[in-house]
Amino acid sequence: MLARGHLHPLVLLLRLLDSVQQVLFLVVAxxxxxxxxxxxxxxxxxxVRLGTALARYLTLEYTLTGEELRIREGILERQERRIPLDRIQDLGFESTILRRVLGLTVVLVETASGRGVEARLDALSRQDADHLREVLLEARRTRLLAAPTPATGEGAPATPQPEPEPEPEYLVHRSSTSDLLLRGLTDLRLSAFVVTGFAALQLAEQLGFATQLQGLAGTVRQxxxxxxxxxxxxxxxxxLLAVxxxxxxxxxxxxxxxxxxxSLTLRGTVLQRRFGLLTTRSKTLPxxxxxRVTVEQPWLRRLLGLAVVKADSAGGSRAQGEDNAGGWDVVVPLAKLPVTDEILPALLPGIEATEFSWRRGSPLLVLRTTLQGAILATLAVAAFWSSSGAGALLALLxxxxxxxxxxxxxxNLGLAVSPRFFALRHGIVGRYLAYVxxxxxxxxxxxxxxxxxxxxxxxMTIYVAGGSPTRVPxxxxxDARQVAHEVAAxxxxxxAADW
Amino acid sequence: MDAAPPPVPTDRLQARVVGYWVISDGLGALFLGALLWFVARPLLQEHWTGWSQTYENLLLGACLGFAALALLLPPLTYARWRYGFLGDLLLLRYGILFVEERAVPVRRMQHVDLLRGPIERLFGLATLIVFTAGNEGSAFRVPGLSLARAQELRDRIVQMRGDGRL
Structure with a gap:
């Protein structure tokens, strides 16, 4: 037995505030x-709310052994969840302002199930959470040492690390305020609004405004x-302009x-990210x-020589260019291009020694795209001919x-196959690099x-665990058959080397 | 097709899978066609004033099209299906209009299922379903195998994984 504990008693205070907030509207009404x-x-x-919270607080108990994390809870309906350590992808910490003031943090246990967060411990004291993480990392390390071939069937060839003492932590990257300022200024996508709205809503929720906002929206509509x-x-x-x-x-x-x-730090073979002002997040990433690691440059950032680096783990999934809520997959929020290249070896060890010989796609794609344009134009002309006459010919543009x-x-299209990495470069006006x-x-x-x-x-599509396939149209x-065969081999x- | 084409899978499915597909997938299309012709047509004739011979012909064409699809798709699908092992890789190739070629390292497979539906059992067929890790594109099936062949493939995959830990 390595670690065992309960939720922090101050959680009850949080729940009390939650419950008060919940019924405040009713009381006013x-x-x-x-x-x-x-x-x-x-x-x-x-x-009822306070009762459930109390019951949960009294019954919830987590145990971390050398093999698994066990979380037990419930009075009437007993539930015991066991998560084998092999299956734990990441351990994330999340702390809202209120929790931070109270010295609490939410622990998020992530597995490869695709749902992302498998278990949520809301909330532990900072020390307990840190202890949990230490023990988990330690257990993982001793497992790696004991069995050089991990039993997950998906791990890389494990490199045994002989040093038993706590490993030193290296700083890989730290974002300056000007980096983040640039990130905001160059963030032209609609998701920027979403992120902001999300943050604002979160803040409103923390302050207990959410229900009032809904009422306000109705009034505006009228x-x-x-x-x-x-x-x-x-x-x-x-x-719209104002917005x-x-x-x-x-x-x-x-x-x-x-x-x-x-900040992004590396300890042994585990990366750790810490960030956030209102809600602080901290997340490990073995x-x-x-x-997959992607270096993304939408057009404005490409023009300025800036890039964002993201890493996909088997837990979450996202589409290309899309931001996960909370920025969980971001490894470098924004940096000048040469800097991002220096960070890559920390994420993908061995990439610094890899020579990529880039190949191009087929020029036939220009013909295909033009044909698609022609089909679209024909449809558009046919659709608008009756209503706008010769003006419909504008669609030929x-x-x-x-x-x-x-x-x-x-x-922009290029790809390279090397023994350890597949690399893809693509984009229209932006530029995206992916390393698998x-x-x-x-x-x-x-x-x-x-x-x-x-x-x-x-x-050609390359699938990895976690739903982020890499597509090369x-x-x-x-070429596709050739490359596919090379990558598959x-x-x-x-x-075979993993076994 | 090319100077040095990468190896392609060569094994074919059991020919009787055509019969199975005609019954399992084709019957649905045939039923839809029959429904349109024998139920929808009289209803339309009766209640819709715009009904004319042209529409009747169009509907007949659609119904015959359904029937033709039900009978034609299975043999075409069968003719295009190929699978096979290449060392540690399982290769698949299938599709008529949308052709797909798939290569999966056997050691990356999470588990293997054998599926035998009632009609499949009548035909003595089995479907092999293979799962890899990941959400999207993580499961795929090899239909139309004889039971013995499906079991052989499954055992081979288990064996190739080396420890019978499936």
Whole structure:
């Protein structure tokens, strides 16, 4: 037995505040409308919530042994969850302002199940959480030492580390405030609004405003109903502009708040990230769990030579270019390009010694994109002919536009296969780099749709654990087969070495 | 197709899978066609004033199309399906309009299922379902295997993984 504990007693205070917040609206409503039965409802709700919280606090017990993390809870409905240490991908800490003041932190246990967070301990004292993490890392290390071939079936060849004393922690990267400021200013995507809105909503929730905000939205909708369409359009346009300006300003602020004091450190083979101003987050990421590393440069950042580095672990999943809520997958929030290149070896050991010989995609992709543009243009002309006559011919401009897009795509597309890494470079105006360790490859697929069959093109997809497949469209079928076969053979060799 | 084409899988499915597909997938299409012709057509004729011979012909065409698909797709699918082992890799290749080629390292497989539905059992067929880690594209099936062959493949995968830990 290595660690065992309960939730921190101050959690009860948090729950009490939560419950008060929950029923506050009802109480106010009861006082305003003079309906005493609402008070009774509020009282019952309050007691029930507090009761469940108390029951959970009294019964929840976690135990960490050399093999597994066990979490037991419940009075009437007993639940015991056992998570084998092998299966724990990450341990994340999350702490809102209130919890921070009380010295508490939420522990998030992440497994490869795809759901992300498997278990949530809300909340432990900082010391208990740190202890839990230490013990977990220690247990993992002794397991690696005892069995050089990890039983997960997906780990990289384990490098035994003989030193038994606590390993030193190296700083890999720290974001300066100006980095984060730039990140906000260059964040032009819609998700910036979402992140900001999310942060604002979180803040509102912490302060207990959420229900009031909903009521406000309803009032605004009613108020808008009384204007004439023209005024409404003008109003909407100016509102949109204001929102955009506001968005850029708040995105900057949001980024500063979210990634404040971002630091990436390496201890042994475990990366650790710490960041956040209001809600502080801290997350470990064992190197052998990294399934893919991407260096992303949307157009504005590419122009300025800036990039974001993200690492996919088997726990979460996301689409290319999309931000996970909370920025869990971000490894470097923003840095100048040469700096990001220096960080890569810390994430993917061995990449510094790898020579990538880049190959191009097929120039036929320009033809395909142009054909797609032509099909679109034909459809658009046919659709608008009856209503706008010859003006519909403007849609023919789609063809040269798509042609240019095709050329840009071709110019940016490149791929390289080396014994340990598969690398992909793609983008239209932005530029995205992806590195997949061949040892993590789960399957390689080559696909051809009807148009691709006609042109002899194919799309290759490389699957890793965790739902972030790497797609390489627009290869010739010969190249696609060749590369797919190479990657699959390398993956099979790496898999054989794991056993 | 190329100067030095990478190896392609060569094993074919059991030919009787065509019969199984006609019954399992084709019957649905046939049923839909019959439903359109024998139920929807009289209803439309009766209640819709715009009904004309042209529509009737179109509907007949659609129904015949359904029937043709039900009978044509299975043999085409069968003709295109290939699978096989290449060292530590399981290779699959299938699809008519959308062709897919898949290579999976056997040691990356998480587990293997053998599935035999009632109609499949009548035909003496089995489907092998293989799971790898990950959410998307993590499970795939090899249909139309004889039971003996499916068991052989499963045992081979277990054996290749080296320790029978499946």
């Amino acid at each position: 009861a006082l305003v409308t003079q309906q005493p039965w609402l008070l009774v409802v509020a009282g019952v709700m309050f007691l 108020w808008l109903g009384q204007f004439s369409p023209l005024v409404l359009v003008a109003l909407l346009v100016s509102l 955009m300006a506001f968005g850029i300003a708040t995105a900057t602020l949001g980024n500063l708040v979210q990634f404040h004091g971002f 190197l052998e769990r990294i399934q 789609l063809i040269p536009t798509w042609f240019v897009l095709g050329i840009l795509t071709y110019r 360790p061949t040892a993590k490859v789960q399957a390689v697929v080559v696909q051809q749709g009807p148009l691709a069959l006609l042109l002899g093109l194919a799309e 627009n290869l010739t079928i010969g 390398l993956a099979a060799t790496a898999a």
